[in-house]
Amino acid sequence: xxxxxxxxxxxxxxxxxxxxxxxxxxxxxxxxxxxxxxxxxxxxxxxxxxxxxxxxxxxxxxxxxxxxxxxxxxxxxxxxxxxxxxxxxxxxxxxxxxxxxxxxxxxxxxxxxxxxxxxxxxxxxxxxxxxxxxxxxxxxxxxxxxxxxxxxxxxxxxxxxxxxxxxxxxxxxxxxxxxxxxxxx
Numbered sequence: 001x002x003x004x005x006x007x008x009x010x011x012x013x014x015x016x017x018x019x020x021x022x023x024x025x026x027x028x029x030x031x032x033x034x035x036x037x038x039x040x041x042x043x044x045x046x047x048x049x050x051x052x053x054x055x056x057x058x059x060x061x062x063x064x065x066x067x068x069x070x071x072x073x074x075x076x077x078x079x080x081x082x083x084x085x086x087x088x089x090x091x092x093x094x095x096x097x098x099x100x101x102x103x104x105x106x107x108x109x110x111x112x113x114x115x116x117x118x119x120x121x122x123x124x125x126x127x128x129x130x131x132x133x134x135x136x137x138x139x140x141x142x143x144x145x146x147x148x149x150x151x152x153x154x155x156x157x158x159x160x161x162x163x164x165x166x167x168x169x170x171x172x173x174x175x176x177x178x179x180x181x182x183x184x185x
Contacts, residue, residue: 002028004028005026007153008103008157009023011081012076012165017076020047021041022043024089024157025160026092033178034178038156041172042167046076047084053126056124060121079107079110086114100138101139104154105144106144106145106147111144
């Protein structure tokens with residue numbers, strides 16, 4: 001059984017809604033080495049809504065999907081990006097049924113929506129996608145961390161998300177390794 005920790009954060013460029021970005025750090029320890037993968041991904045102002053989630057998105061009380069040339073889209077907001085970061089982390093796990101995943105975020109809203117602890121009223125397309133992904137895992141734990149207080153991985157994710165939201169450079173994935181015994185978290 002693999003134990004994976006996924007740290008996530010999100011950002012919008014200047015205002016909300018605006019261009020968005022996510023930062024994800026995936027950590028797994030093997031033989032005293034922490035393997036780290038960072039993911040930084042940009043999203044346009046309008047995020048495409050998959051047909052299977054369109055009816056759910058149309059139930060939104062404040063924001064309705066808009067039909068554009070490329071299909072139905074929703075505005076990209078900070079909350080949408082927070083849950084997108086969790087979704088991206090879950091999608092990156094190759095064998096979810098053989099994994100215990102810990103999702104760490106500074107967004108209580110995104111964690112509680114994904115864990116199905118709060119009733120979903122907005123961003124239903126993403127909330128239900130996240131909840132469906134959770135079902136594929138052997139076990140999922142949720143951990144909230146206060147943002148912007150110096151937590152090493154949360155600050156790193158925040159930087160990745162901010163750069164993605166402002167730079168709009170698509171997706172960047174980097175891999176690192178650390179000797180677990182010689183670092184302090």
